[in-house]
Amino acid sequence: MTAWAQGYVTDSPYTFSYQPAQAPGHIAMVCAMAGVAWQPRPGMAVLDIGCGRGLTVNVLAAANPDWNVIGLDYNPAHIAEAQELAEAAELANAGFVEADLAAMTDAELDQLPELDVVTIHGVWTWVSDAVRAGIVRLLARRLKPGGVCYIGYNVLPGFGADAALQRLFRHLAALERTGTSPERAAAALETIRGLQASRPVHLANTPMFQRLTGDEPALDGAYLAHEFLTEHWRPVFFEDLAAALAGAKLEYVGSATMHENIPDMLFEEPQRRVHDSLPHGAPREFMKDLCLQRPFRRDVFIRGLRRVDRIAALDRLVLAAARPMPEESPKLVVPVGIAEMGPDLYAPMAAALNEGPQALGHLRHLPQGRTPNPAEVLAIFSGGMVLPALREGGPSPRTDHFNRVLHRFAQASGSTEGQLAMASPMAAGGLPCSWVELAVCMQPGITAPDADPVAITHRALPHLTEEQAPGAIELVTRMLAERLPIWRRFGVLPG
Ligand SMILES: C[S@@+](CC[C@H](N)C(=O)[O-])C[C@H]1O[C@@H](n2cnc3c(N)ncnc32)[C@H](O)[C@@H]1O
Known part of the structure; x- marks a missing residue:
């Protein structure tokens, strides 16, 4: 571990x-769900604290030329990689700051815009108290009145049962005298998998333990190292996080996982009564x-909570x-079962969405006889079906250039x-995709009526073996049929 690491993993990059x-469009959905006034604005300044390798920052900057999007991280390797992508894509509005949150002076904080x-995704519950205090100081000093804060973190009691697993990871990884953190995490994982066969009574059989020891493909070594090998791994109770953020006058708005804001989808009686x-x-x-x-x-928090009509x-x-x-x-899938819509409600809304973007207010008035609840x-x-649309469709040379550079x-x-x-x-913001989808979408000529899926497959995936080729061609053929209209709709391809 390097001298400046302060207990966090620095010898290998986090996942890309x-x-x-x-995305601010997603944060706006959370605010609307809670009936809180907030919408993305032209000319916004956006900061990603602990930005890692900066993909989210660069995607937001590419899609929003009039926003100033900044990533801050203390790992110079992360910042260098993020900057390289921004420079190659000519994103003048993406900026990266190498700084240790625990040590930033007021003067350094004030160099950030308002x-x-x-x-803040995946930072708070992996870092020391000094770093957490630095985050609160930054928020208190630089987040505008009316500004919003998204934070993703490990929470108690759900992740608490994995505290022993995290300790075990650290002790086992420390036995490895050589190797990078992901290599030492992978070695620890092997021992944990071996232990699993003996059905250890001291290790809670949590979803994470099952995930690590089950048949699913092994978790990425970089993820494992950054998740489990940090000295300060501490899930928190929501109320302790909220109390800390209150130091920057932040108030809770709602969960960015939309159904978690709807008690009917979460509780059976008598939990609901309590x-x-x-x-x-x-x-x-x-x-x-x-x-x-x-x-x-x-979670989403806001500095200066104002109520608006939630339905509107x-x-x-x-x-x-x-x-x-x-x-x-x-x-x-929700805690009380399965949430779905009957065909009479669903069919007209689905048909309209297949035609193009729709205001939720218009959409929910399409079914005859019943108007569903917008929340x-x-x-x-x-849950992955729709994304917020903030602007009219249509590609831009800027996003096209960025996607090609990406x-x-x-x-x-070479990573998948x-x-x-x-x-x-x-x-x-971003249209999430796999690396195969990105490779296919960026091939020249895929929008031509006579585009040949076989040639596209071999161009997009040049290292296919003879055995892999038929499956890959089938996958790409299906992808072209399903994804082309979506790529056009979102402006990543010309319409
Ligand atoms: C789990 S990663 C999350 C990265 C990114 N937000 C993501 O979701 O891909 C945590 C990040 O926090 C950064 N970090 C840890 N301690 C820090 C500190 N003291 N100051 C600034 N950044 C720090 C790490 O370098 C790492 O990139």
Whole structure:
């Protein structure tokens, strides 16, 4: 571990990933769901604290030429890589700051612009108290009145049961005298997998333990190292996080996982009665964390909470289908069962979304005889089916250039890990995609009526073996049929 690491992993980069919940359009959906006044504005300043390799920052900057999007991280390797992508894509509005949050002086903090949006994903519960205090100082000093803050973190009691697993990881990894953190984490994982066969009574059989020891493909070494090998790994109770952020005058708005804002989707009686008897805020959120046993929360806070009409705010949201809407309602798995819509409600809304972006207020008045609740519609559709549309469609040379550069970088890295995204002018953010989708979408001529899926497959995936080719061709053929209209809709390809 390097001298400046302060207990965090610095000898290898974190995964290269885009986080859709950090997009201001997504944050606006959370605010509407809670009936809180906030909308993205032209000319905004956005800061991603602990930005890692900066993909989210670069995608947001590419899609929003008039926003000033900044990433801050103390790892110079992360900052250098993020800057390289921004420079190659000629993103003058993406900036990166190498700084240790624990040590930033007031003068350094004041070099940041006044911020409309701050995002903090996967940082708070992995760092020391001094770093947490630095985050609160930054928010108190630089987040504008009316500014929003998204934060994703490990939460108690859901992740608490994995405390022993994290300790075990650290002790086992420390036995390895050589190797990078991901290599030592992988060695620790092997021992933990071996232990699993003996059914250890001292290790809780948590979803994480099952995930690590089950048959699913092994988790990425970089993720494991950054998740488990840090000295300060401490999930928190919501109320303790909220109390800390109150130091910057932040108030809780809602969960960025939409259905978690709808008690009907979360509780059976009598849990619901207990929840409803508790005051709003921390007590109710605790009841959710206790009953849901979720390990990770994605929350939105605001500095200066003002109420607006919730239904009107939801009705104003414009949604675009990010995949072809299926014939039947998507089935959202929620704690009380499956949330879905009957065909009479679903069919007209799905047909309209397949035509193009729609205001939620228009969409929910399409079914005959019954008008569904907009929060429920949003919760069911936002589980990956739709994204907020902030602008008119249509590609831009800027996002096109960025997506091509991103493709080049992804190819050069040789890695197939992580969640990528193509910059979309309409979404004012990213359209999430896999690396294969990115490679296919960036091939010349794919919009031509006589585009040949076999040739496209071999160009996009030049290292296919003879055995892999038929499966890959089938995949790409299906992808072209399903994704081309979506790529056009989101402006990543010409219409
Ligand atoms: C788990 S990663 C999350 C990265 C990114 N937000 C994402 O989701 O891909 C945590 C990040 O916090 C950064 N970090 C840790 N301690 C820090 C500190 N004291 N000051 C600034 N950044 C720090 C790390 O370098 C790392 O990039």
